[in-house]
Amino acid sequence: MSARAARAPRDGAALSLTGVVKRYGVRAALDGVDLTVRSGEMLALLGPNGAGKSTLVQLACGLMQPDAGTVYVTGRPGVAPQEIGIYPSLTVRENLRAFAEVHGVSRRRAERLLDPFVLRELADRPAGRLSGGEQRRLHTAIALVHRPRVVLLDEPTAGADTQTRAAILAAVRGLAAEGTAVVYTTHYLPEVEELGASVALLEAGRIIATGTVAELVEQHATAVLEVTFDDGRVARRPGASLHGLEAGVIRAEVIRPSLELAYLALTGRRSAA
Numbered sequence: 001m002s003a004r005a006a007r008a009p010r011d012g013a014a015l016s017l018t019g020v021v022k023r024y025g026v027r028a029a030l031d032g033v034d035l036t037v038r039s040g041e042m043l044a045l046l047g048p049n050g051a052g053k054s055t056l057v058q059l060a061c062g063l064m065q066p067d068a069g070t071v072y073v074t075g076r077p078g079v080a081p082q083e084i085g086i087y088p089s090l091t092v093r094e095n096l097r098a099f100a101e102v103h104g105v106s107r108r109r110a111e112r113l114l115d116p117f118v119l120r121e122l123a124d125r126p127a128g129r130l131s132g133g134e135q136r137r138l139h140t141a142i143a144l145v146h147r148p149r150v151v152l153l154d155e156p157t158a159g160a161d162t163q164t165r166a167a168i169l170a171a172v173r174g175l176a177a178e179g180t181a182v183v184y185t186t187h188y189l190p191e192v193e194e195l196g197a198s199v200a201l202l203e204a205g206r207i208i209a210t211g212t213v214a215e216l217v218e219q220h221a222t223a224v225l226e227v228t229f230d231d232g233r234v235a236r237r238p239g240a241s242l243h244g245l246e247a248g249v250i251r252a253e254v255i256r257p258s259l260e261l262a263y264l265a266l267t268g269r270r271s272a273a
């Protein structure tokens with residue numbers, strides 16, 4: 001089977017994976033994945049540690065080839081994988097300019113990426129002297145230098161402070177509004193709700209659910225009543241009814257259906273991603 005589809009799929013997808021399998025040794029990190037992302041769509045790729053998200057991102061951007069199945073990407077994708085690839089001795093501005101030169105785009109394009117990623121004040125600092133979060137912002141900006149039609153961001157908001165997270169989310173929204181297909185992985189579910197991104201949920205190398213946040217919440221999440229007892233115990237039970245609460249309850253809170261509850265129901269886990 002060809003590792004990469006020669007022609008664009010007929011449905012006009014900007015990115016599509018069909019029957020993709022990727023093994024490390026005998027173990028399948030991706031085990032028959034079908035996924036389509038259209039221009040202007042924001043897709044949040046969710047799943048527990050080790051589910052296969054980074055592997056999918058690396059396959060989609062051509063950093064590795066599938067053992068079976070096909071991957072189609074429109075143009076050369078913009079990629080910000082978890083490993084940060086920047087020139088540490090060059091300044092932030094010089095890094096952006098260097099990548100602009102590699103891609104044959106203008107210096108002005110490089111300069112325009114400083115503000116969306118809150119890099120203007122850091123523009124003259126060597127990249128090697130940035131904090132982890134600042135380096136991640138620079139790396140994401142670098143991924144966008146050549147105006148890719150498909151962008152893959154692996155945990156772009158990991159470790160970001162509130163302001164930075166907001167800036168990155170705004171940039172993601174802006175990309176989608178311009179017609180770019182954006183795939184990003186995250187373990188932070190409220191930001192997926194905030195973005196209104198569509199969701200693909202991976203578990204153990206398979207996609208176990210896809211849909212909008214509203215669809216997943218409606219289909220898989222129910223309200224939960226969290227009760228705290230006077231001896232400090234906390235218990236959760238399905239539903240929102242306060243009837244029949246046992247003695248010793250000092251606090252009861254209804255937790256509304258959310259993407260996190262849908263995620264927990266789908267993955268059967270007690271703690272969030």
Ligand SMILES: Nc1ncnc2c1ncn2[C@@H]1O[C@H](COP(=O)(O)OP(=O)(O)OP(=O)(O)O)[C@@H](O)[C@H]1O
Nearest residue numbers: 024025028029047048049050051052053054055056
């Ligand atoms: N280079 C590798 N060699 C062997 N196994 C690997 C390699 N990279 C990943 N794996 C395994 O493949 C599976 C999927 O890993 P992957 O990094 O794609 O998961 P992930 O969903 O991105 O996880 P996380 O949320 O922790 O980043 C895991 O079981 C992982 O241990």
